[in-house]
Amino acid sequence: MDARICIAREILGEQCVVLGHHYQRDEVIQFSDFQGDSWRLSELASKAKGQYIVFCGVHFMAESADILARPDQAVILPDLNAGCSMADMAEISQVENAWEQFVRLGLTTDRGDGITPLTYMNSTAAIKAFVGERGGTVCTSSNAHAAMKWAFERNGKILFLPDQHLGRNTGYALNIPLDEMVVWDPHQLQGGQSAEKLRKAKVILWKGHCSVHQRFLPEHADSVRERYEGIKVIVHPECRWEVCQKADDMGSTDKLRRLVAEAPAGAKFAIGTEIHLVNRLAKQNPDKLIVSLNDSGCLCTTMYRISPQHLAWSLENLVEDNVVNQIKVRSAIKHWAKIALDRMLQIKG
Helix, strand or coil, X not given: CHHHHHHHHHHHHHHEEEEEECCCCHHHHCCCCEEECHHHHHHHHHHCCCCEEEEECCHHHHHHHHHHCCCCCEEECCCCCCCCHHHHCCCHHHHHHHHHHHHHCCCXXXXXXXXEEEEECCCCHHHHHHHHHCCCEEECCCCHHHHHHHHHHHCCCEEEECCHHHHHHHHHHCCCCHXXXXXXXXXXXXXXXXXXXXXXXXXXXXXXXXXXXXXXXXXXXXXXXHHCCCCEEEECCCCCHHHHHHCCEECCHHHHHHHHHHCCCCCEEEXXXXXXXXXXXHHHCCCCEEEECCCCCCCCCCHXXXXXXXXXXXXXXXXXXXXXXXXXXXXXXXXXXXXXXXXXXXXCC
């Protein structure tokens, strides 16, 4: 399989760029031209010379790449079943329904004069477009603090999609009390909240989460400290608030990687994020002790759907001038989603 992938890559040459997300398995990421988080990879893809962008990630990532790509570029997702459970927790019809209820309650107007919608990068293109059309923006785990601060300055009230944990952790870091952040459950009447609570809330958190980071619990931090003297617990902000409060540090995937890389030899880390990245960091830093915060090893099962077989199939089809599994975002959605992404780039801090 490796040989077939290498042959196809050699034939395609600069026509094709392969992107590998940090959570991808080693058997696939070894063939990537670039490695990184979803936003960095999308940016790199838009600047690539190649006609074909093969994104070894999940669906929303490929959508973001298509939004930023040139008209002559085609974005391919090796397995269309590679989705994101978090992104799927905020369907566009649910968000539109919630917004209509906010308007009826007098919390905002249809155009967003009252609530600034802010969506995490881990959301569908339709959600990004919804946010862009109503004056909001997109954020990553790296710039969520700056994006939320910008949103507060615009309106003073935020709808944060779709990850409640990133929204809560970021809001708390901005000194927003927990009781001024309420959770909107799309499966309950009026989100499960009273009109009074919604009016008083500074942040309305969508009830969504990452199925990987949700599995880390506060007791995991206690347990690992008992087993390893002097170990530091570092976690991704998609983890629960209670877990982040017990951690020594938290941050984006790139920040976690930097914390490990810049630590002196002999340092010990328990990392609360996806197991493939944790294992890769352990291999790259043999002079340090690196373990998963959860002994069971938290795997992103949808990311794992991208296999060497899928990659080989995609590349060999491209060799035959047959574009398979192309991800194409509709022009109207692409327009507003691009506006939301452009706003994110303009936010300083």
